[in-house]
Amino acid sequence: MPQPPDPDPRPLDHLAERGRADAPALVLKDRTLSHGDLRTRVAQLAGWLAERIPKKGAHVASWAAKGELTCLLPLAAPRAGLVHVPINPLLKRAQAAHILADSGSVLLIANEARLASLESGDIPASCETLSEGSLWDDVAQSDAALPPSDADPDALAAILYTSGSTGRPKGVMLSHANLWLGAVSVAHYLKLSADDVTLAVLPLSFDYGQNQLLSTWYAGGCVTPLDYLFPRDVVKACARHGVTTLAAVPPLWVQLSELDWPGDATAAMRRLTNSGGALTPDLVRALRADFADADIYAMYGLTEAFRSTYLDPGLIDANPASMGTAIPFAEILVVADDGTVPGAGEEGELVHCGPLVAQGYWQDAERTAERFKPAPAASRYGGTAVWSGDRVKRDADGLLYFVGRRDAMIKSSGNRISPLEIEEAALASGLVAEACALGVPDAKLGHAVHLVVRPADDTPMEDPALAKKLARQLPNFMQPQVIHWRQSMPLNPNGKIDRTALMQEIAA
Template sequence: MRIETLIADNIAHRPDKTAVVAGDMRLTYRELDRQSSRLAAALQKHGIRPGDRIVFLLDNGSEAVVCFFSAWKAGGVACPLHPTIKSEKLAEIFRSIEPAAIIAQGRLLPIVDAACAVYGQPTTVIGVQTGAADSNAPSFEDLIAAEADFAPPAGLSENDLALLIHTSGSTGRPKGVMLSHANIAAACTSITGYLENTEKDVVLSVLPLSHGYGITQMVTMAMVGGTLVLEKSFAFPRVVLARLQSEDVTGFPLVPAMAALFAGMPDLSAETLPHLRYMTNAAAGMPPTTTQRLQTCLPQTALYLMYGQTECLRTTYLPPQEMPRRPLSVGHAIPGTSVSIVDDNGLPVAPGETGELVVEGPHVTRGYWRDDVATAAALRPGPNGMRLHTGDLFRADEEGFLYFVSRRDDIIKTRGEKVSPQEVERVLYALPGVLEAAVEGVDDAVFGQVIKAHVAVDPDAGLTERLILRHCAAHLEDFMIPKLVEFHDALPKTATGKIRLNAETAAEAKKNEESRIA
């Protein structure tokens, strides 16, 4: 299945159904089809050919959805990037993927121009919401308003490349994960199956459409003929809550930082959100205290704890009925795929032992764009074909349910022992008054590393370093107890909402770069 064919199916069955809601904009499937076909025709006129890469620097809005489907209709490869990207990194990606077109928010055109100047090759640039900005870029709004005859290119296949999603690693060069139409269709078909999605579903997403978790919300709703409601951020939870209510939202994807804010809303209840059928969590493990709060406030809403990687979009899920028995588990492989936990020699480990998670299935990436070394490291032969080595450490219980331990590179080695940051963080979250927590290893001349905890706390909780350390000592082995505690108003987060201690440094670097360009 090619993903753009989902629009044709919806046109045949529900052309006037609302496909996308964003701000004051509402697009039916008929309107989404018309706008994406007009933009696809414009791309063809600008010389876009099947296989060409098209970069998006777009906010969560109806324009982004139109751009994805127009790129696929033209046979292009969608390359979504988060709109906060710095010009140096953008230029580096341009040199790697050689984009034939760039579609960007009007306010970002100076950054695009700076990156294009470094890249040095002619590229079509299209501006979205340029307003009165002085720009020679063709206008997205003009292109979708102009009558145009669109003719799909011949010879398109589900095995064609559909997405290049660049990983957000904190060090090293960004890697472009290659996903075909067949990869995306396999993952999203599995997701809609276990979430039991139908055309009656309305999903609200604040997840960026530059990230796999956000993109799957768009594709799964198109797959079942549902409605996607887009919000730009979770900065104002009350606004999001009002939207959940006004649109009778049935599905709400979360990441842990959002979930903690959502669960902390004092008037959250089943009566507040009677239509909310399910919530999902991915990107990072959700603290059990947050899970319990959500279940208490919204007992009628199923909560799916999931795990995934960009390289396969989704890997595991925990059926909601299993959560009371194993609240720390991320479940088992999604339908139609398989996973295993292996040691350094690639051999399966016993239940309870820690090893690397490897994944097999039709959703697994084709590799990394023009990076044979990284591709060979991640995709290796297994008993049943190529397997994705995730780099994540897991263990399984006797019944085969999976538990995330840590990223291999995040393990803290202290006093001759290995410590999973997540295990310490779970204990910190269990202390009333701790709102956010993250743990890292810092160098120490005696112990190699010692554990440092970073926390954001409720000002009224009266928590001190001594109280936090006492709590940890009561629940952790000696070598796992933090030696240092640093207090913050809020912990730094990535653009996708993950708590990451180095995100603040990256944000400051971006601010400095924007000042230099201005």
């Protein structure tokens, strides 16, 4: 496939100017915005933000379900010269409080229920709060509106928080260029067009989820956001809106493949996309049975470089486990431990080079230095590359295959989970003296979260209060599927909890 026609990055907010003015751009619960409406609303919201927060480069956070606010802020905040910090609406107050403090956000916009969940000390003194409804009332009373910006494409546009294998969530710094070129690349290889309708079921705080908006609007198409309660809601929405593009992660695809798909829900479908874990041969066959005329795109990505690879749909039946090859604007190298490029079939670390590489982690020079390093000598781009920590190999035809991870990251239902966050919540309960969170392979979830704990002196074994406390402190996708109680923890020669031994015991 040839490279996209316009590789030069532009200010991100120019995506609002792409579509035909009278064509639909965003289907909300109570109305549909045309691309002309999108331009007007982004200009108004950006103008209000610039009046409210005159300091350029300040950070504004959002913590709300999918709607006009969360869909427009990714464009309106950068147009106002601000940096958007979206908080996953599935997170609870402890995680939101960390992101607010770490990001230095000066304004949090959220719905009333989420604002009410925050406790004293959760909101930094320098951060104001505003309810989602009040914001639109204020915008309606403001005469301010900003035209498309002339921002430097290398300027910071967003900070997306992602969990690592250790420590609290870290903020990945993304420029206008990162996000613009990501939208161009995906729109190009997915062959999106102005008559496409994308059902946005993934969280917009997730790079894969946010790109549902950006790539569709780059192509001049329409986005229908959906916060679904049950997988059946996705089927109904596809039928109701004539959806042509559906993106999901493997656990959701498993659930969707178990449902009956009526003809009116599949008739318009042109493409299915997957990231956040591999598709199995059985799942590919199931999707093919339900969506005979749709292309199936298997993809691999990491927030630190947006997306790295995709598999041509024509190859997926013969190579269902492959990650494919580099997306447009990305250079993907397999690098051996000695720094050389290994031959076909030999394992190495996936290294992503090129203009999609993020600017590092917000206020975290140590972890930035661990992942963002000079590109290997074999790179044609040079500059800074992301060293993913993922082990891959390339076959004789140039197709990439995932081998494993170096770290202890848990990936469940498409979410990247830090074991330390779960362990800290367990220890904070006061019921346990030691805790170790593990990701155990699971056919539906990718990884199921298992928590191994040693009770505190005054805590009985199998105390049900622990699960109840974790349910209040952690989002649903972080909840342990199983809690294992132990009188003692195995230790390695360094005196640390032996994760490998626990994993072998639990997975046996």
